[in-house]
Amino acid sequence: MEEKGEQKHKFEMSRRNFLRAGATATALGVIGAIKAPVKVANAAVPSNVKFSAGAAGQWSKLHPEPDYGGATVRYAENNDQWLGTSKIVGTVKNISEADMGFALAARGLISDKAQRGFFNFVPKHPFGGAISWARTWIASEDAVDGQPAPEKLPIPDPEQMSQHIKDAAYFLRADEVGIGKMPPYAYYSHKIINPALLVHNPVEQCVKPFTERLPYVIVVMVDQHLETMLASTGYDGISASQSMRSYHATGNIAIILAKYIRSLGYHARAHHAANYGAVMGPCILASGLGELTRTGDCALHPRLGFRHKVAAVTTDLPLVPDKPIDFGLQDFCRVCGKCADNCPSGAITHDKDPVEHNGYLRWNTDMKKCTEFRVANEEGSSCGRCMKVCPWNSKENSWFHQAGLFIGSHGETSSKFLKSIDDMFGYGTEQIEKYKWWLEWPELYKVAPGLPPNPAAPPATSK
Amino acid sequence: MGTILVFVAGVLFLAGILFIKPRAKCELMWKTVLNWSLYVVWYAITWIGISFVYINFNVGHVKATSTAIFLFLGISVVLAIALARLLGFIGVKKISNTTVQV
Numbered sequence A: 001m002e003e004k005g006e007q008k009h010k011f012e013m014s015r016r017n018f019l020r021a022g023a024t025a026t027a028l029g030v031i032g033a034i035k036a037p038v039k040v041a042n043a044a045v046p047s048n049v050k051f052s053a054g055a056a057g058q059w060s061k062l063h064p065e066p067d068y069g070g071a072t073v074r075y076a077e078n079n080d081q082w083l084g085t086s087k088i089v090g091t092v093k094n095i096s097e098a099d100m101g102f103a104l105a106a107r108g109l110i111s112d113k114a115q116r117g118f119f120n121f122v123p124k125h126p127f128g129g130a131i132s133w134a135r136t137w138i139a140s141e142d143a144v145d146g147q148p149a150p151e152k153l154p155i156p157d158p159e160q161m162s163q164h165i166k167d168a169a170y171f172l173r174a175d176e177v178g179i180g181k182m183p184p185y186a187y188y189s190h191k192i193i194n195p196a197l198l199v200h201n202p203v204e205q206c207v208k209p210f211t212e213r214l215p216y217v218i219v220v221m222v223d224q225h226l227e228t229m230l231a232s233t234g235y236d237g238i239s240a241s242q243s244m245r246s247y248h249a250t251g252n253i254a255i256i257l258a259k260y261i262r263s264l265g266y267h268a269r270a271h272h273a274a275n276y277g278a279v280m281g282p283c284i285l286a287s288g289l290g291e292l293t294r295t296g297d298c299a300l301h302p303r304l305g306f307r308h309k310v311a312a313v314t315t316d317l318p319l320v321p322d323k324p325i326d327f328g329l330q331d332f333c334r335v336c337g338k339c340a341d342n343c344p345s346g347a348i349t350h351d352k353d354p355v356e357h358n359g360y361l362r363w364n365t366d367m368k369k370c371t372e373f374r375v376a377n378e379e380g381s382s383c384g385r386c387m388k389v390c391p392w393n394s395k396e397n398s399w400f401h402q403a404g405l406f407i408g409s410h411g412e413t414s415s416k417f418l419k420s421i422d423d424m425f426g427y428g429t430e431q432i433e434k435y436k437w438w439l440e441w442p443e444l445y446k447v448a449p450g451l452p453p454n455p456a457a458p459p460a461t462s463k
Numbered sequence B: 001m002g003t004i005l006v007f008v009a010g011v012l013f014l015a016g017i018l019f020i021k022p023r024a025k026c027e028l029m030w031k032t033v034l035n036w037s038l039y040v041v042w043y044a045i046t047w048i049g050i051s052f053v054y055i056n057f058n059v060g061h062v063k064a065t066s067t068a069i070f071l072f073l074g075i076s077v078v079l080a081i082a083l084a085r086l087l088g089f090i091g092v093k094k095i096s097n098t099t100v101q102v
């Protein structure tokens, strides 16, 4: 216990002081310990691609400034001690996809009900099932990856190319896009071959090593739809559909961007909810699209909150990465706790501060409890109650919510003030009936009685 | 509708200035400044409230709408009464016109 206390004390150097120290150290050139980045491909000699870039430092041509919705945003670091506002306190190990929450459920390591629930918690609602089915068409290895074109096409310089890639994402209907230096630990060590295998076979036979290491990550973000969330309880029939909507949309954008980049002659692999090779949380932080929240690994964007899903493209296309951002969310989450108060499974911690988890600090949320509730929820399909109630997620874009975000991004006292106003006005916990457009079939929400057959096993009968 | 509200707010602001101008100017400078400051604050709070209620009502935030009506209307009425009192619209006793009978 004492050791834990000591360890905690050691980590208590304030984030901003540390960032200052980090900046000084960088200036002195002493951060030699940072691992050398994976190799960026050399660009072909530029020719006339009839592109006039925006001004230097501009975000993109379609969005000259990033839209943070009124929050005051500072830049943070992506090095071996910080990823944005998340402090790295040890070695962050690459994890296996088979150790993620849903995979643990499929392996039967959470409960029997959760294991059965995993295989029907989305398709038990016909609409969620339909969107999820559409995702499977973009899930194959051929859809997400491939060989780059043998000849590199001429492209503009990395900064201009970054603007262009962001605009391509906006054109494809991304709500937000960012480019990051890919943290090597964000890659999975192993990838699941087929989730159904996990039920019947030793885990080593169900995964394959994931070896790709590319220097940059492009993250695209799509909103889970405000009005739908306002009408939902957060764990009724539409909940999984909200996730699937954004998984499908971001997946489409990611595979197109990856294919486009490969056509230019560079490596690029799409990662989306039906075929990940990396954990999205660190990719979001690295791309300057959010900070980690009290919910554990959900990253919150200043304007969209965590009412979003993302997909990513890892690539060696020469780009200029954005910096991680700090908009005071760690202070806000410390005094808020609204998600913890409203989580139906009690999965979200009420602790004041984050704790160490796999070499970095994050709030100590119980992933197993959350997963169990989501896959075995018989009042609906999955859950997003924490997303619904969070003060950063539950608002339309208006002048006073922008003012609220400004206040919320200025330390614990103003965060407390904003949280009280949020509660006083009843935001987050209301259900706005006029937006309830979907259909419910409660009789379909039971957990499946059995498990799927072993995909590796031979057919039971043959004639 | 939002644009119309902004237009109405602007027109009423100017009308309000013309309306209180004869009464706002006092011999003491600080009183004049107080009158005008209170007018601007009252007007701003009132329209912030109207805008807040309008947006929240449209989106369907029921509790936010009712709380805002109570909060902003309350502040607005209190300020309006104070301003009216300072400008002499209310609470000033009329001076009697009668002559003293001997």
Ligand code: SF4
Binding pocket: A295, A342, A343, A344, A345, A346, A347, A348, A369, A370, A371, A373, A374, A383, A384, A385, A386, A387
């Ligand atoms: S998704 Fe639901 S169960 Fe999981 S942490 Fe959020 S509120 Fe809790």
Ligand code: SF4
Binding pocket: A293, A294, A295, A332, A333, A334, A336, A337, A338, A339, A340, A389, A390, A391, A392
């Ligand atoms: S509800 Fe509050 S504590 Fe939870 S993620 Fe949102 S801001 Fe943080």
